[in-house]
Structures are given as C-alpha cells and as structure tokens.
Amino acid sequence: xxxxxxxxxxxxxxxxxxxxxxxxxxxxxxxxxxxxxxxxxxxxxxxxxxxxxxxxxxxxxxxxxxxxxxxxxxxxxxxxxxxxxxxxxxxxxxxxxxxxxxxxxxxxxxxxxxxxxxxxxxxxxxxxxxxxxxxxxxxxxxxxxxxxxxxxxxxxxxxxxxxxxxxxxxxxxxxxxxxxxxxxxxxxxxxxxxxxxxxxxxxxxxxxxxxxxxxxxxxxxxxxxxxxxxxxxxxxxxxxxxxxxxxxxxxxxxxxxxxxxxxxxxxxxxxxxxxxxxxxxxxxxxxxxxxxxxxxxxxxxxxxxxxxxxxxxxxxxxxxxxxxxxxxxxxxxxxxxxxxxxxxxxxxxxxxxxxxxxxxx
Amino acid sequence: xxxxxxxxxxxxxxxxxxxxxxxxxxxxxxxxxxxxxxxxxxxxxxxxxxxxxxxxxxxxxxxxxxxxxxxxxxxxxxxxxxxxxxxxxxxxxxxxxxxxxxxxxxxxxxxxxxxxxxxxxxxxxxxxxxxxxxxxxxxxxxxxxxxxxxx
Numbered sequence: 001x002x003x004x005x006x007x008x009x010x011x012x013x014x015x016x017x018x019x020x021x022x023x024x025x026x027x028x029x030x031x032x033x034x035x036x037x038x039x040x041x042x043x044x045x046x047x048x049x050x051x052x053x054x055x056x057x058x059x060x061x062x063x064x065x066x067x068x069x070x071x072x073x074x075x076x077x078x079x080x081x082x083x084x085x086x087x088x089x090x091x092x093x094x095x096x097x098x099x100x101x102x103x104x105x106x107x108x109x110x111x112x113x114x115x116x117x118x119x120x121x122x123x124x125x126x127x128x129x130x131x132x133x134x135x136x137x138x139x140x141x142x143x144x145x146x147x148x149x150x151x152x153x154x155x156x157x158x159x160x161x162x163x164x165x166x167x168x169x170x171x172x173x174x175x176x177x178x179x180x181x182x183x184x185x186x187x188x189x190x191x192x193x194x195x196x197x198x199x200x201x202x203x204x205x206x207x208x209x210x211x212x213x214x215x216x217x218x219x220x221x222x223x224x225x226x227x228x229x230x231x232x233x234x235x236x237x238x239x240x241x242x243x244x245x246x247x248x249x250x251x252x253x254x255x256x257x258x259x260x261x262x263x264x265x266x267x268x269x270x271x272x273x274x275x276x277x278x279x280x281x282x283x284x285x286x287x288x289x290x291x292x293x294x295x296x297x298x299x300x301x302x303x304x305x306x307x308x309x310x311x312x313x314x315x316x317x318x319x320x321x322x323x324x325x326x327x328x329x330x331x332x333x334x335x336x337x338x339x340x341x342x343x344x345x346x347x348x349x350x351x352x353x354x355x356x357x358x359x360x361x
Numbered sequence: 362x363x364x365x366x367x368x369x370x371x372x373x374x375x376x377x378x379x380x381x382x383x384x385x386x387x388x389x390x391x392x393x394x395x396x397x398x399x400x401x402x403x404x405x406x407x408x409x410x411x412x413x414x415x416x417x418x419x420x421x422x423x424x425x426x427x428x429x430x431x432x433x434x435x436x437x438x439x440x441x442x443x444x445x446x447x448x449x450x451x452x453x454x455x456x457x458x459x460x461x462x463x464x465x466x467x468x469x470x471x472x473x474x475x476x477x478x479x480x481x482x483x484x485x486x487x488x489x490x491x492x493x494x495x496x497x498x499x500x501x502x503x504x505x506x507x508x509x510x511x512x
Contacts, residue, residue, distance in 0.1 A: 013434075014380075014382055014438065019383070019391050019392075021382070042384075042431065043384075043385045043425070044429075046461075046465060047461070050460070050465055052465070065389070065460055067387060067388055068386070068391070068486065112395070128399070131395070132401060135396065135401045138396070148393070149486050150387075355388065
C-alpha cells in the first residue's frame with residue numbers, strides 16, 4: 001500500500017519543552033504517530049569509568065552527581081550499599097533524618113516534573129505555582145543539609161548534620177503551609193477542563209505494556225502496577241506508608257500519582273518528625289571489601305547500584321541502573337504510538353518524567 | 362550617539378532573550394536555571410525571557426562539561442544566534458570540567474575551546490540569584506552601543 005504522507009519528524013535535541021538534550025524521531029502519517037525512536041548519547045560523561053579505582057570518599061560525591069534532580073537517593077543507595085557490604089550500623093536518629101531528606105527531595109523532584117508537564121501543555125499559571133511551592137521545599141532541604149542541589153548529606157554510619165530544635169519547628173510549620181497549596185493545585189489540575197482535554201485519555205500505557213517495557217516508579221504505578229521499593233526499606237516499614245496506585249495509565253494519571261505522592265511524602269515527614277528518636281547521628285565504621293547489589297526507590301522509580309570494593313574501601317567495580325531508561329522505553333514505544341497530534345508527543349514524553357542525565361551518566 | 366542607537370540601547374536593556382543548552386551536566390545547574398523562572402526570583406521582571414530557541418536568543422547559557430556529541434553541534438548552534446550575542450558558562454563543568462574532568466572520562470572541558478565565553482558563574486551548582494546577577498551585569502557591556510562600537 002502506498003503511503004500518502006510519510007515524514008520522519010525529529011524533535012530535539014534543543015527543544016523549548018525539554019530540560020535536557022534528547023532526540024525523538026517520529027514516523028508520522030499526517031499528525032498520527034506510527035512509530036517513534038529515541039536517540040540518546042548527548043550527555044554521556046562516563047561517570048562509572050571515572051568512579052572505578054577511586055576510594056568511597058570520592059565516589060560518594062561522584063554518585064550524587066549522576067543526577068542533580070534526585071541527588072539524595074543516589075547518595076542514599078550508594079551509602080546504604082557500602083554499609084550493608086561492610087556491616088556498619090546506622091543510629092536510629094540518622095535513619096529517620098535520611099528519610100526526611102529523601103522525602104523532601106522527592107517532593108521537589110515531583111513538583112519539578114509536574115511543572116515541566118504543565119509548562120509543556122502550556123498551562124503556565126499552574127506551572128509557576130508549582131515552581132514557587134518547590135522553592136519552599138528547597139529551602140527546607142537547604143536548612144536540613146546545607147545545600148540546595150548537591151548535598152552529600154549521608155555518610156557511612158550516619159548523616160553529617162543534626163536537626164536542631166528550631167529546624168524542627170520551621171520544617172513542620174513550612175509543611176503546614178505547603179500542604180493546603182498542594183491540595184489546591186491538585187484540585188486545579190484534576191478539575192481543570194482544559195487540562196483534562198490535554199491529559200485524559202492521552203498517551204495510554206496499559207498494564208500489559210507497562211510490564212513489557214519494565215516501567216518503574218510513578219509511570220508504572222499510574223498503570224496499576226503496585227511497585228514501590230520503599231515498602232521494603234526497614235525505616236519506611238517502621239514509619240508506615242502505602243504506595244499510590246492509579247489504574248487509568250494516561251498522562252493525567254501519571255501527573256496525579258506524583259501529586260498524591262507529594263501529599264504522601266508530607267505525611268511521612270510529619271510522622272518522622274513526631275517519632276524522631278534521640279541519640280547520635282554518626283556512629284562510625286570502616287568500609288571494607290565485598291560485593292553487593294543494592295536497590296532504592298528514586299523519585300522516578302527503581303534505582304540499582306552494583307558495587308564491588310576492596311579491603312581499603314576502594315571501588316573496584318560499579319554499575320548503576322537508573323529508572324529513566326525503562327520509562328523512556330515505555331514512553332517511546334508504547335505511549336507515543338497512536339498520538340493524534342504532535343503537540344501530544346512532547347507532553348506524553350514529558351509525563352513519563354525522563355531524566356537524561358541519569359540515563360546516560 | 363545617533364538617535365537610532367539610543368532607542369536600541371533603551372529597548373535592549375529591558376529585553377534579553379536567553380537560550381540554555383545542556384552539553385553534558387548532572388542536571389543540577391539545569392534545575393537552578395529553571396528555578397530562576399519561579400516567582401520568587403522572577404527572571405521576567407528584569408525583561409529576561411527564557412526560551413530555548415537559539416535563532417531568537419541574545420544570551421546563551423552553556424551548562425555542562427562538553428561531551429563528544431556536542432563538539433560539532435555547539436559551534437553550529439552558536440553560529441545560529443544573531444549578533445549581538447554572548448555566552449555565559451553556568452557552573453564549574455563548562456569552566457573546568459568539575460568532577461568529570463578525570464582519567465577515563467569522555468568530556469573535553471572547558472567549553473571556551475569551542476565557543477567564546479563572555480562570563481563564567483562558578484559553583485556546583487551556582488544559586489539562582491548568582492545566575493540572574495551574571496546575566497544582568499553582562500547584558501549592558503555586550504548590548505550597549507553595539508552598532509557604534511562595531512563601526
């Protein structure tokens with residue numbers, strides 16, 4: 001059969017909607033997307049090659065520079081992997097402070113992802129509201145860890161800074177301010193008729209396809225897959241929480257899962273602050289030899305570190321699997337196919353929250 | 362100074378279009394550039410408009426440590442920006458390569474090897490206020506009396 005229109009439509013690498021360079025090549029017929037292909041490699045820095053042969057003190061700082069948006073979880077998974085390998089105990093207070101830092105990071109990451117989505121569907125008002133709330137979460141992170149983006153808060157055997165009494169008050173009062181705002185913006189998003197037209201029923205990822213593409217994180221949870229590695233983390237089990245799962249699988253569901261997870265994270269931080277144990281924040285320990293595969297739930301999904309260290313704590317071998325690559329695969333091969341407008345291609349791709357710096361390292 | 366030049370000076374002082382390009386960073390500086398859009402810092406109150414179209418831009422913010430993919434693409438992108446133009450290096454990566462400039466790396470910092478860099482904002486990452494003040498302090502030196510100086 002002869003094709004009437006067959007255009008390969010490239011999007012990127014420099015594109016107004018995309019924070020990072022990535023190229024998406026769409027085979028289109030009219031405006032209907034028949035198939036799409038992702039071209040990666042614009043940000044390959046070879047960070048795993050740099051890490052090999054260096055002591056853990058250096059790799060710890062390199063690990064959080066794998067990704068600037070979710071730097072806390074990279075630090076956390078690497079440090080917890082080193083601890084599990086060498087049998088270093090963590091004081092209960094430090095374990096709780098780690099959860100607080102991680103959840104604050106999740107809040108700011110999810111708000112940034114939802115800002116990007118709102119910006120892409122050209123609802124700039126809601127996007128700016130979200131970016132403004134995010135600044136409050138960044139302030140709390142700065143108060144707790146001393147830096148805005150690359151924090152290096154966790155070290156083997158504890159954390160670097162304690163939570164002072166006045167910080168305790170400021171964090172809970174700021175959370176009280178943030179929560180009604182988040183509720184309001186969630187309602188704006190879920191009830192907005194124009195947002196609904198651009199989001200509901202677009203970029204559908206069914207549960208079968210999500211499993212085939214190995215989707216993780218909010219993308220998988222929006223398609224009805226109940227997967228959250230935080231349920232297996234000992235500190236989170238103590239605090240108690242339930243993963244957010246939706247079943248629609250469209251752009252709307254993915255953004256709403258992130259909104260609901262922000263509310264969930266605020267609850268987790270509150271419970272942490274209420275039950276914060278007294279005591280040491282650093283207990284010390286020596287990093288030794290071993291091999292381990294350690295996992296953690298990043299804002300975008302499952303993050304895996306494979307570590308191999310020698311007896312002096314030097315990293316002999318390391319390999320990182322970040323969540324975005326699976327979500328990009330799901331996005332390019334399942335969600336975008338059949339999109340009836342090219343404007344939906346960018347918004348669908350952004351709704352999976354691709355982090356190219358993570359993916360390529 | 363001609364009348365036309367005076368008008369151009371007035372207009373250009375309150376209308377700066379910014380394009381940012383990531384040539385291989387950890388994303389930390391990207392989100393700090395995005396944070397300048399937030400109503401707290403409010404980059405648009407100074408007449409700076411951030412969008413990613415190099416053909417309309419006046420100032421190029423370069424983020425990242427120069428991966429091999431960008432070695433031919435960044436000079437091509439720089440060519441597309443109309444005069445007068447300036448490039449600002451945001452963060453340690455485009456200045457020195459930061460943590461990525463080590464043995465076995467793929468990056469080839471600094472960015473100044475490939476395009477002329479007018480200003481540098483060090484930091485890993487710099488604060489949004491620093492990015493904002495760098496753009497604001499650079500703009501008059503580049504755009505004021507541009508046509509008369511070139512003559």
